[in-house]
Amino acid sequence: GLLAPVLDFCTKEIVASDISTSPDLAQQHRMLDRLLEALPDGAAPTMHSDMGWQYQHESYASRLEGAGITQSMSRKGNCIDNAATEQLFGHVKDEFYRGREWGSFGDFKRDLEEYIDHWNTRRRQVRLKGLTPEEFRNRALAA
Numbered sequence: 001g002l003l004a005p006v007l008d009f010c011t012k013e014i015v016a017s018d019i020s021t022s023p024d025l026a027q028q029h030r031m032l033d034r035l036l037e038a039l040p041d042g043a044a045p046t047m048h049s050d051m052g053w054q055y056q057h058e059s060y061a062s063r064l065e066g067a068g069i070t071q072s073m074s075r076k077g078n079c080i081d082n083a084a085t086e087q088l089f090g091h092v093k094d095e096f097y098r099g100r101e102w103g104s105f106g107d108f109k110r111d112l113e114e115y116i117d118h119w120n121t122r123r124r125q126v127r128l129k130g131l132t133p134e135e136f137r138n139r140a141l142a143a
Helices: 025-038 058-066 079-097 105-121 133-142
Strands: 002-007 014-020 046-049 070-073
Touching (some): 002 079, 014 025, 014 105, 058 070, 079 105
Parallel strands (some): 046 070
Antiparallel strands (some): 002 014
8 A cells, every 4th residue: 555645844744645555646636635625724835745747747736736835846866855754654664564464455544544643643753842743733823
């Protein structure tokens, strides 16, 4: 299975995601559907990605533009721009995938969705002063 997440670089929260058996444009559009549902009114975020073909596709770019989301892509060969997302994938590999096998895609998807919920609501993070992403976001909104 493949995970397409949207990570809030400030709160480290996985704001939206899609889990699929293939990394196709349909997966990116499902992920965007979830992101747009979660986006607060009046928000005008920047969506950062690598230069993958799906992020350069007209249908993807036009949906971002239509939602008031500024698109930003890494320069070719510059992995530093994606450090936060690569760090997330490293944690998912170490804490979720390593040494595990699933009997079906459905079981894998269910367990990965549970892990994402754990990441957002229960996993404390040093970079967030020991808070979970959800706690960090709620405190920031209350300030």
